[in-house]
Amino acid sequence: MIRVLLADDEAMIRAGVAAILATDPGIEVVAEAGDGAEAVELARAHRPDVAVLDIRMPKMDGLAAAVEIRSAMPDTAVVMLTTFDEDAYVAQALSQGASGFMLKAADPRELIIGVKAVADGAAYLSPRIARRVITQLSGGKLERIAPAKARVADLTPRERDVLALVGAGLSNQEIAARLHLSEGTVKGYVSAILLRLEVRNRVQAAITAYEAGLVDESADR
Structure with a gap:
């Protein structure tokens, strides 16, 4: 069973993501957070396999939360799930230890694929930005x-x-x-x-x- 922590400041988004993940019997959402600071606290408490974080959140943004989670719990893979696909966000997320970067506008099936991939130790990028990221980071x-x-x-x-x-x-x-x-x-x-x-x-x-x-x-x- 893949144990997942969700963090997004919009309750409706959290509910939607949780509902998508619930369609796969091999995935369990063990905690939900409304901001980055709460996400770090819940990650320490629940030790999830994967933390799915929004980038723009109050108190502590997802990028800062990713650093804290990866530092305290190196076995927890971090996925950024966001509306924003700017190169700066992608590069910063990956440089700070995120294993995945997915867009909220993507096919819902992609979320399940991505969570399973990072839980298995792989990296996952939304196809829409994968090639661009490789090009940018290997400039x-x-x-x-x-x-x-x-x-x-x-x-x-x-x-x-x-x-x-x-x-x-x-x-x-x-x-x-x-x-x-x-x-x-x-x-x-x-x-x-x-x-x-x-x-x-x-x-x-x-x-x-x-x-x-x-x-x-x-x-x-």
């Missing part, structure tokens, strides 16, 4: 190819295999099946990769994989 790619390749060269061959699949957007479960490993082993590899690359989340690791040329963008997932 100046030619100047960054050599440093990225140097950083990746310090990884073991198996870690590079795992990183390539992280870059391709696969979850831990999918990577385990592809490489014939246990899911726990893959989680260990991913943790080691993040530490050795000195990145905060899978999105940043995926960007490094792209810059280092590990990801075959023409290949089917």
Whole structure:
């Protein structure tokens, strides 16, 4: 069961998101917050698997709440669910440890897919902004190819295999099946990769994989 915390200052939005998540028997909403400060308190109390946060909230915005939650509860994945898709918001959210960024205007099924993805250790971006985010965050790619390749060269061959699949957007479960490993082993590899690359989340690791040329963008997932 995936345990979820919701935080949005609009009660109707919270009710709608909770109703969507309730359609999946594998997801349970364990707490709801009306502002960022309350979200941090409830996250500490309930230790959810996933925190779904709005960006603009009173007392403490979702970006600040994400930092607090990730710092206190590194096992809790954070998803930003918002109306705003400005590049600055996306970049800041991902740089501060969010594993997902989804838009309220998206297909409701996307919310369930995204929550399941981040709970499984993957990253998830709304398709509408995914390509733009990769382009923006990897801007100046030619100047960054050599440093990225140097950083990746310090990884073991198996870690590079795992990183390539992280870059391709696969979850831990999918990577385990592809490489014939246990899911726990893959989680260990991913943790080691993040530490050795000195990145905060899978999105940043995926960007490094792209810059280092590990990801075959023409290949089917």
